[in-house]
Amino acid sequence: MSRINIIGAGLAGLSAAIELAENGIASRLVSLQPSERAQSVLAEGGINGAINTMGENDEAENHFNDTLKGGVFMADPNAVENLTYGAPEIIRWLEGIGVPFNMENGDIILRNFGGQKKKRTAYARSSTGKIIMSAVIDEARKYEASGLIYRMPHHEFLRLITENGECKGVRIHDCYSNDKNSVIDLYGPVILCSGGLNGLFPGMTTGTTQNSGDVTAAVFSQGVLLGNPEMVQYHPTTIGITGKRCLVTEAARGEGGRLYIMRNGEKWYFMEEKYPELKNLMPRDVVAREMYFVRRREDCEDKVYLDMTGLDGKVWSRKLSDLREELIKYLGEDPKTTPINVKEGIHYFMGGIDTDEDHRTNLPGLFAAGECTCQYHGANRLGGNSMLGAIFGGKKAARTIISSGIYTGEDTAEPDEKITAEPFSEPASPILIERISEILLAGLGIVRNEEGLRKSLSELETLESEREYCQREKSRFRLAEAMLRGALERRESRGAHYREDYPDKNEEYRKATVAELKGGRVNISFRTLPERRKK
Amino acid sequence: MKVRLDILRCESIGSKPFWQSIDYETEDENSTVAAALTDINNSGSYIDTEERAVSHISWECSCLQKKCGACAMLINSYPRLACDSKLKEVRRNGVIRIEPLKKFPVVRDLVVDRSIMMENLKTMKLWFQEYARADETVGDIAYEGSRCLQCGCCLEVCPNFYSGGQFFGTATIVPASRLISAVPESQRKEVFREYRKHGYEGCGKSLACRSVCPAGIDIEDLLVNSNAAAVWKRRKRKLKNGKKD
Numbered sequence: 001m002s003r004i005n006i007i008g009a010g011l012a013g014l015s016a017a018i019e020l021a022e023n024g025i026a027s028r029l030v031s032l033q034p035s036e037r038a039q040s041v042l043a044e045g046g047i048n049g050a051i052n053t054m055g056e057n058d059e060a061e062n063h064f065n066d067t068l069k070g071g072v073f074m075a076d077p078n079a080v081e082n083l084t085y086g087a088p089e090i091i092r093w094l095e096g097i098g099v100p101f102n103m104e105n106g107d108i109i110l111r112n113f114g115g116q117k118k119k120r121t122a123y124a125r126s127s128t129g130k131i132i133m134s135a136v137i138d139e140a141r142k143y144e145a146s147g148l149i150y151r152m153p154h155h156e157f158l159r160l161i162t163e164n165g166e167c168k169g170v171r172i173h174d175c176y177s178n179d180k181n182s183v184i185d186l187y188g189p190v191i192l193c194s195g196g197l198n199g200l201f202p203g204m205t206t207g208t209t210q211n212s213g214d215v216t217a218a219v220f221s222q223g224v225l226l227g228n229p230e231m232v233q234y235h236p237t238t239i240g241i242t243g244k245r246c247l248v249t250e251a252a253r254g255e256g257g258r259l260y261i262m263r264n265g266e267k268w269y270f271m272e273e274k275y276p277e278l279k280n281l282m283p284r285d286v287v288a289r290e291m292y293f294v295r296r297r298e299d300c301e302d303k304v305y306l307d308m309t310g311l312d313g314k315v316w317s318r319k320l321s322d323l324r325e326e327l328i329k330y331l332g333e334d335p336k337t338t339p340i341n342v343k344e345g346i347h348y349f350m351g352g353i354d355t356d357e358d359h360r361t362n363l364p365g366l367f368a369a370g371e372c373t374c375q376y377h378g379a380n381r382l383g384g385n386s387m388l389g390a391i392f393g394g395k396k397a398a399r400t401i402i403s404s405g406i407y408t409g410e411d412t413a414e415p416d417e418k419i420t421a422e423p424f425s426e427p428a429s430p431i432l433i434e435r436i437s438e439i440l441l442a443g444l445g446i447v448r449n450e451e452g453l454r455k456s457l458s459e460l461e462t463l464e465s466e467r468e469y470c471q472r473e474k475s476r477f478r479l480a481e482a483m484l485r486g487a488l489e490r491r492e493s494r495g496a497h498y499r500e501d502y503p504d505k506n507e508e509y510r511k512a513t514v515a516e517l518k519g520g521r522v523n524i525s526f527r528t529l530p531e532r533r534k535k
Numbered sequence: 536m537k538v539r540l541d542i543l544r545c546e547s548i549g550s551k552p553f554w555q556s557i558d559y560e561t562e563d564e565n566s567t568v569a570a571a572l573t574d575i576n577n578s579g580s581y582i583d584t585e586e587r588a589v590s591h592i593s594w595e596c597s598c599l600q601k602k603c604g605a606c607a608m609l610i611n612s613y614p615r616l617a618c619d620s621k622l623k624e625v626r627r628n629g630v631i632r633i634e635p636l637k638k639f640p641v642v643r644d645l646v647v648d649r650s651i652m653m654e655n656l657k658t659m660k661l662w663f664q665e666y667a668r669a670d671e672t673v674g675d676i677a678y679e680g681s682r683c684l685q686c687g688c689c690l691e692v693c694p695n696f697y698s699g700g701q702f703f704g705t706a707t708i709v710p711a712s713r714l715i716s717a718v719p720e721s722q723r724k725e726v727f728r729e730y731r732k733h734g735y736e737g738c739g740k741s742l743a744c745r746s747v748c749p750a751g752i753d754i755e756d757l758l759v760n761s762n763a764a765a766v767w768k769r770r771k772r773k774l775k776n777g778k779k780d
Contacts, residue, residue: 034653036685037597037605098717100669100677124678130602134681134713142662153650154642176642178547208597242563242570243599243618326600430577 002188003028003150004401005170007157007215010038011129011387012370013193014136015394021143023402028186030152030172032210035137039195039208039371040390043129044249044323046111046121047094047391048384049087053107058118060085067385070115070283071350071378072495073510074228077532079357083376083385083392090391091122099135100124102319111319112254113383115283121384126249126323129387136391157194157215158425160222160366161185167365173425180424187418189365191397192219193390196349196371200480201437202430205346206238206247214428216352216372217475220482225362226515227374228351229479230486231496233381234446236287237306238345241330245345248306249323250383252335253280255315257308259287260339261294262301270294285380285496288344292446305339344446348386350377350496351486354514359397367400369393374512379495426470435463436480443484449501453488460484481522482515489513489524536561538626539584540571542592543634545641552641556584561622568625568633569596569606569617572645594645601749604684607691608645609634614691616749636691638698649687655703659729661710664722673716676760680713682750689744689754695737702737705744705754712757715764727765735766 004020006013009031017027031038052058063084068075091108095101101108101122110119124131143149154176161169169187173180192215198205199212220226236259237248253259259280260267270290272279280287291304308320316324316336327335353368355361355375361368369375370390377385443456464477490513492506493499511526537560545552559571559581572594575581581589597605599618606617610625611632625631639647669677689705690696696704711730718726738758745754763769 033595033597033605034649034685037595037603039598041602042598042600095668096666098663098667098669098677098713100674100681100713103671103674106670124681127682131678131681134683134710138662138710138714141657142664145657145660145662151653153653154648176548176646176648178549208603209599210597241600242565242567243573246600430579434577 004398005030005186005188005190006193007031007170007190008038008193008195008370008372009035009151009153010193010195010370011040011133011136011390012394013191014140015391016191016193016369016398017149018136018140018143019395019398020402021146021148023398024148025402026148026150028150028152029140030155030157030170030186032154032156032175034153035133035140037208037210038133039211040387041130041133042206042208042247043132043387044126044247045113045251045254046123046128046384047091047132047387048113048116048120048382049091049122049388050084050118050120051088051091051108051110051122054110054119056118058120060088062118063087063116063120066116067376067382068378070382071380072505073378074494074512074529075376075378076357076512076530078530079375081532082357082396083389086392087388090388094132094135097135097139099132111251112281114250114253114281114287115278115382116281116384117278121251121254123251123319125318126251126320132387155184157218158183158422159218160190160363161187162222162363165223165363167363171422181421183420183422185418185420189367189401191359191394191401192353192366192368192372193370193394194372197352197479198346199433200440200476200483201346202433203244204437204441206235206245207347211371213476213479214472217472217479219353219366220479220515220517221475223363223517224366225354226352226482227354228379228486228513229483229515230444230490230513231350231379232346232444232483233284233348233350233496234288234344235284235347236291236344237342238347239327239330239340239342246326246330247345247347248327248340248342250284251320252306252308252323255319256311257306258310259291259304259306259342261304263297263299268294268300283380283382284347285498288446289498291344303341304343306335306342307339308335309337309339311336348381350374350379350381351483351513354512358400359393360400367397369397379497425472428470428473428476432469432473433476436460436476439463440480440483444487446498448487448497448499450488450499453484457481457484457488478517478522482524485522485524486513486515536564536566536622537629538571538622539630541630541632542644544592544644545635547643548641555587555589557581557589558584564623566622567618568610568620568622568631569599571622572617592645593643602684604686604749607636607686607688607749609636609691614688614747616686616688619749636687638691638696639687649685651698652685652687652690652706655707655733656710659703659707659711659733660725661707661714663714663717663719665719667717667719669713669717676716676757677713679753679757680709680711680716682752683709684750686749688747688749692743692747694741694743695739700737701733703733705748708734708738708761709752709754709757712761715761730761730765735762
């Protein structure tokens with residue numbers, strides 16, 4: 001009997017491990033660094049679930065509709081139904097493991113978030129990710145002590161072990177080992193929870209340096225399909241700090257912050273004028289695109305400001321104290337008294353490893369959950385749905401394994417692993433990473449067109465022909481190509497994918513983009529989405 | 536801006552450490568130690584002051600915005616996060632001395648093995664055994680207690696902590712305060728006992744940890760609260776700065 005091998009110890013990986021452990025099934029939690037360093041700790045604004053504590057008659061069906069609409073009807077409706085109907089249970093589970101959500105009168109209070117008409121986002125000030133992670137890490141520790149979760153921190157994923165088109169395990173390397181050539185083979189089913197593709201855009205995203213994209217690139221090269229790789233979310237409100245983009249939580253607008261630009265010398269609250277219903281809380285793709293366009297208007301200055309000066313003292317002290325501290329530290333300006341200059345920045349990858357609603361990939365024995373997958377968010381993710389997707393997805397993948405009935409939880413005394421030697425797998429060269437990033441940024445901006453995408457693809461090809469590359473570099477080329485080709489082939493505008501040469505959405509493309517590596521070339525096809533099951 | 540970085544290098548576990556001095560120049564006035572290390576590694580062509588090639592400098596980093604604790608190291612003898620250390624603020628006479636934390640075994644260069652911290656949390660049984668809810672009455676304590684980065688800076692300056700000892704230090708006391716704030720009746724005795732054994736009894740109250748915590752956690756207040764509950768058996772109280780509105 002094998003343990004389940006989970007790659008990545010952020011919210012998705014931890015949730016999968018806990019769900020398995022609660023059902024008596026043992027897992028190995030493999031990660032480059034401990035859970036405290038995972039990108040999940042950076043999540044700020046909150047987590048969505050229709051627990052209806054604000055007297056607004058909210059229900060899961062509303063959450064379902066908003067999520068599907070926010071993703072411009074490109075997500076699997078059955079998966080989204082699972083997610084949104086499962087959300088209240090997730091929030092209550094978190095509450096029951098001691099997460100100190102903001103509360104009033106004995107119950108969790110909710111805040112407004114983008115793309116949602118009702119208050120549905122539970123939060124802990126604006127450090128929700130960190131606060132949730134602390135409780136979930138403690139919960140996992142309970143099972144570490146009982147032996148059901150076996151942690152392998154400081155271990156790096158190298159590749160899948162496959163046999164006859166099935167995933168049989170993973171090959172990893174201990175980064176703390178003196179022997180660079182020593183690798184460990186772990187056998188058993190694998191759940192990838194390795195996060196988004198930030199490493200393709202170093203210094204340009206709000207994520208961590210650890211989410212390199214290497215895992216997704218490696219498994220794509222090994223025949224795992226990708227879904228919607230062209231869908232990259234630009235968050236409307238980020239600031240530049242040394243080495244990265246720093247997120248200014250959507251909660252700033254959820255609590256009343258307003259976006260404006262100077263037009264002919266006067267403040268223009270462009271979102272409020274153009275979208276009188278949701279105003280500054282339109283879905284992120286819409287806000288980011290509007291900001292992009294107003295900044296380029298001749299009658300406007302080129303800076304957009306987030307004005308939070310109208311928020312009352314209680315909001316600052318109880319709901320956004322941490323945001324205020326952060327902005328004062330990085331900008332030297334107090335958002336309570338001064339509007340701050342914000343800009344769109346890469347924040348989330350809706351696309352990723354292709355899975356079905358049960359989180360199976362196309363390789364039997366391989367599952368995936370969290371930001372590394374293409375699941376739940378379609379063409380644009382709503383704020384507050386990422387942590388939900390990670391926790392729910394991790395648990396769902398685990399439940400799929402549990403319900404398969406193959407893994408009954410009997411654990412062998414010794415971990416089922418083998419240490420062998422493999423020539424050192426070199427990391428990708430930083431200079432190459434930078435060049436690929438420049439090519440991708442040029443093609444995959446907020447506004448895209450055929451000419452730009454073809455130019456990027458051709459530059460990528462030229463770069464690849466310059467010299468011989470190591471395996472990791474080759475895989476990165478293929479992943480970059482998949483993202484560009486996906487964007488090229490999708491000849492419409494939908495969610496985060498805006499094509500100025502095809503500015504409207506086209507029902508023919510209301511399909512999932514599927515990228516496959518065949519004979520060394522990236523092949524893009526479109527798959528019809530399933531109909532929603534009748535209840 | 537020009538600085539000289541004196542970095543304590545160590546090629547592998549058990550090998551002899553050596554100092555390497557690198558002259559580093561940047562146009563970014565807000566550049567940090569983390570940015571300098573990234574630059575030097577990405578360039579791959581730096582030469583030290585003795586004209587030796589600078590090989591890849593190993594260090595751990597992740598979030599680059601002081602929310603993950605990965606990049607803790609000694610910077611001019613002070614434990615801090617590299618991403619939160621601006622060159623212009625930490626340099627002394629144009630020099631910045633960079634060393635790995637000393638309380639943990641060195642793996643390579645600036646990377647240390649901090650797994651003892653996770654082991655200590657496990658030894659102290661830091662988890663809820665059953666349903667536990669941090670409601671409004673304890674929300675501020677539970678929130679503050681959830682903010683620990685597990686970076687190890689507090690342990691570095693603690694006169695009472697050593698790896699393998701019975702006193703587990705602030706990196707355990709802070710998360711324990713979350714547990715203590717909402718602990719269910721069935722678990723109370725054990726949690727309080729563990730806290731006294733590994734927290735209260737070994738703490739010499741130097742509170743050196745308070746000034747180095749990169750997250751600025753109100754350590755003293757959490758200590759007072761946990762001691763009141765677990766040692767003096769007084770009722771829980773709220774954080775002084777977290778009055779209910």
